[in-house]
Amino acid sequence: MSLPVRTVLVNYRNMEKTIACIRALARMSVKPERVYLVDNASTEESRSTFKKAFPQGRSESFEIECFWNENNIGFAAACNQGIRAAKQSGFEGFLWLLNNDTLPEPDALKELLNVAVDTHAGITGSQIVDMQGNFAGGVGFVNSNYATVRRATSPEERGFHYVEGSSFLISPDCLRKAGELPEEYFLYFEESDYCYKARLAGFDIAWATRSIVRHDIGSSTGSEEGKGKVPFFIDCLMIRNRILFARKYMFPEFQVKVGLFLSLALRVFRLQPLRAIKILQILASEESFRKFIQKNGGFYA
Structure with missing residues (x-):
């Protein structure tokens, strides 16, 4: 063809x-x-x-x-x-x-x-x-x-x-x-x-x-490392983006909040409380997200 x-x-x-x-x-x-x-x-x-x-x-x-x-x-x-x-x-x-x-x-x-x-x-x-x-x-x-x-x-x-x-x-x-x-x-x-x-x-x-x-899945980011082993930057980014996507397409707000709560609770249970805090921060403001990207070697206009 x-x-x-x-x-x-x-x-x-x-x-x-x-x-x-x-x-x-x-x-x-x-x-x-x-x-x-x-x-x-x-x-x-x-x-x-x-x-x-x-x-x-x-x-x-x-x-x-x-x-x-x-x-x-x-x-x-x-x-x-x-x-x-x-x-x-x-x-x-x-x-x-x-x-x-x-x-x-x-x-x-x-x-x-x-x-x-x-x-x-x-x-x-x-x-x-x-x-x-x-x-x-x-x-x-x-x-x-x-x-x-x-x-x-x-x-x-x-x-x-x-x-x-x-x-x-x-x-x-x-x-x-x-x-x-x-x-x-x-x-x-x-x-x-x-x-x-x-x-x-x-x-x-x-x-x-x-x-x-x-x-070679995850070779650049480590996204396939397994539960609890995904790098800090990638893990926070994936949860933030999931919620951003859901809000953009008007998924039911209550269920989305429940899903977010469960994700945060799971990270606390895994003794990763800093991840939960960072996810909330980068969801709260665009400026926090921009600084998060820049701190991890990226550029976000």
């Missing part, structure tokens, strides 16, 4: 995995015509590593356009840099947001496009497997009472509410109507928000379970 596709990759201090991902893209049966590489908190080491791997600034199969950001502006804002670059060039095809610590299988993009075209979906996701090939999700579900989320547990599940951001194909029509990714989350929940916005605009979301993408 010959449809125009461009890919956006966001790198954060993980250039070796990003290079491996680009090389996997070059081996696919259907390839993107251009890759936008957005490097957050760019270092001389990451730039030189990239230039050694691609001395001409491109792979053998497609152009690579790089953005070297001095600050870590967050996942959504970095993706939007690539999206804006595509728009400014006059591109009107599909945009594939892909995590940099993934290795798409040879037919991953071909299968994504097949399903996207057949279903007329605004957003289409892949089946995600871990590096050993075990099923690891690709889509997820939101509990509309408590705003909790969960990944699909098998490729047979249906009725999902969002596509995970690790492989996120946006159709041209959806991009025109739904616009860019929401940046107020910094990291996590932007894909859930975008899927909700797309559905409100009349678009369906789809899952191409034959599109296989291997994902």
